Amino acid sequence: xxxxxxxxxxxxxxxxxxxxxxxxxxxxxxxxxxxxxxxxxxxxxxxxxxxxxxxxxxxxxxxxxxxxxxxxxxxxxxxxxxxxxxxxxxxxxxxxxxxxxxxxxxxxxxxxxxx
Amino acid sequence: xxxxxxxxxxxxxxxxxxxxxxxxxxxxxxxxxxxxxxxxxxxxxxxxxxxxxxxxxxxxxxxxxxxxxxxxxxxxxxxxxxxxxxxxxxxxxxxxxxxxxxxxxxxxxxxxxxxxxxxxxxxxxxxxxxxxxxxxxxxxxxxxxxxxxxxxxxxxxxxxxxxxxxxxxxxxxxxxxxxxxxxxxxxxxxxxxxxxxxxxxxxxxxxxxxxxxxxxxxxxxxxxxxxxxxxxxxxxxxxx
Numbered sequence: 001x002x003x004x005x006x007x008x009x010x011x012x013x014x015x016x017x018x019x020x021x022x023x024x025x026x027x028x029x030x031x032x033x034x035x036x037x038x039x040x041x042x043x044x045x046x047x048x049x050x051x052x053x054x055x056x057x058x059x060x061x062x063x064x065x066x067x068x069x070x071x072x073x074x075x076x077x078x079x080x081x082x083x084x085x086x087x088x089x090x091x092x093x094x095x096x097x098x099x100x101x102x103x104x105x106x107x108x109x110x111x112x113x114x115x
Numbered sequence: 116x117x118x119x120x121x122x123x124x125x126x127x128x129x130x131x132x133x134x135x136x137x138x139x140x141x142x143x144x145x146x147x148x149x150x151x152x153x154x155x156x157x158x159x160x161x162x163x164x165x166x167x168x169x170x171x172x173x174x175x176x177x178x179x180x181x182x183x184x185x186x187x188x189x190x191x192x193x194x195x196x197x198x199x200x201x202x203x204x205x206x207x208x209x210x211x212x213x214x215x216x217x218x219x220x221x222x223x224x225x226x227x228x229x230x231x232x233x234x235x236x237x238x239x240x241x242x243x244x245x246x247x248x249x250x251x252x253x254x255x256x257x258x259x260x261x262x263x264x265x266x267x268x269x270x271x272x273x274x275x276x277x278x279x280x281x282x283x284x285x286x287x288x289x290x291x292x293x294x295x296x297x298x299x300x301x302x303x304x305x306x307x308x309x310x311x312x313x314x315x316x317x318x319x320x321x322x323x324x325x326x327x328x329x330x331x332x333x334x335x336x337x338x339x340x341x342x343x344x345x346x347x348x349x350x351x352x353x354x355x
Contacts, residue, residue, distance in 0.1 A: 009143045014184065015245030017147045021173070023238040024154035031230045033220040034163050036208050040170050043201065044154050047177050050193075058184035071270055075291050077181075077189045078267075081196050082298050086305040088201045092208045093312035099212045106220055 014055030022048030035095045035105045039088065046084045053077045143183055150176035161221055164213070167206050174198050188264045271295045 021044050028041030055061055057073020067073070099105050153173035157166050174197045181190030245251070269276045273292030 008137070009140050009183075011251035012245050012248075013143065013147070014180065015251070016242055017151060017180065019238060019241030019245055020151040021154045021177070022241065023234050024151075024158050026237060027230045027234045028158045030233070031158065031222050031226055033222060036163055036205060036212070037166055037220075039205060039208075040157055040166055043170060043197070043205075044157060044173065047174060047197075050189075051177060051180060054181050054184050054186045054189060058186060060185045071266055071275070074186050074189050074267055075270055077186065078192060078271075079294060079298055081189075081192055082302060085196050085201050086302050088204055089309040090305055090312070092204055093309040095208060096211060096313050105212045 009061070011055045011058075011061045014051055014061065018048040018051035018055070020048075021045075021051065024048075033106050033108055035098065035107050035110075036092075038107060039091050039095070042087070042091075043084060046080055050077045050080050053080070139183060143180070146176045146179035146183065149173070150180065163209050163220075167202065167209055170205070171198060171202055174202065185262070187262045188267050 025041045025044030025046075025048060028044060029038050030041075032038050032041060053069065053073040053076045055073075057067055057069040057071065057077075059067045059070070061067070069076075095105060098110060102109060150173050153169040153176065156169040157173065160166050160169065174193065178190045178193040178198065181187075181193055266276050270290050271292070272295070273290035275290055
């Protein structure tokens with residue numbers, strides 16, 4: 001039914017999926033009180049952006065002519081994946097340190113530097 | 116006939132329509148539903164272990180979407196680095212910090228309502244901008260090349276082999292050798308820093324041999340320190 005309404009898959013469909021994942025990640029970052037939940041929200045946001053990169057770089061999805069990004073989209077997605085891995089490592093180390101010092105992972109309790 | 120050529124065939128007539136029932140669209144719908152549904156479940160679940168499980172589902176389905184878009188290398192990297200590496204890291208974090216009162220930290224309902232309103236607005240803007248561009252809705256007819264990671268690898272070491280040779284030198288896209296090096300050094304620095312941050316804490320209490328060697332009573336502690344430690348323990352014990 002949805003397929004009949006939307007026709008063949010194009011860049012737009014990928015963008016919609018990316019938008020939903022991005023929004024879910026933003027809400028996850030804003031709402032979760034567990035620091036690891038905030039981390040997972042960041043991963044979702046980066047993945048939503050990655051879907052857009054790959055969709056714009058895919059020659060199977062673009063209209064006539066060359067895709068807007070081409071290979072650049074795939075390379076950007078790879079860099080995003082690598083930086084996300086690095087970010088997860090550092091953020092997890094910070095979270096473990098916070099847990100060791102305060103005995104909790106509730107981000108609302110991380111207010112030692114509040115002015 | 117493989118998946119890629121299926122979706123690129125011109126729309127066939129009659130019975131052939133069923134034979135070529137757009138596996139691209141069907142698989143896209145499957146992966147997209149799993150990815151989006153699991154992403155929404157990550158938001159709605161309060162249990163951090165289940166959130167990690169849903170995140171695995173969502174990222175795995177995203178890798179499927181990458182395969183469908185023809186980015187095989189990125190899809191496999193997504194599976195290896197994200198699902199295999201980053202999430203194992205996250206699950207270790209969950210296990211190391213798992214306490215019964217911390218596993219399910221409740222979100223206040225007022226925050227949920229505000230977040231829902233903001234999410235609806237953001238989603239409306241994003242979807243509107245995605246749908247409003249006409250050329251993005253048309254599927255591609257680009258010439259299909261056999262899948263290969265060669266252009267990607269050559270681009271990462273600085274040589275672009277994917278742009279047509281007829282293009283002028285100025286319009287040809289450049290390679291990625293410098294970002295590649297920067298990212299590799301960045302990864303090294305980050306991993307060393309993470310190992311430093313997450314190292315085991317050394318005890319601050321003086322060793323007995325030092326006390327004996329000094330032959331003096333240990334100096335009284337600094338005035339600020341004991342109070343702070345007590346305040347921290349009270350804070351932890353109260354468990355807001």
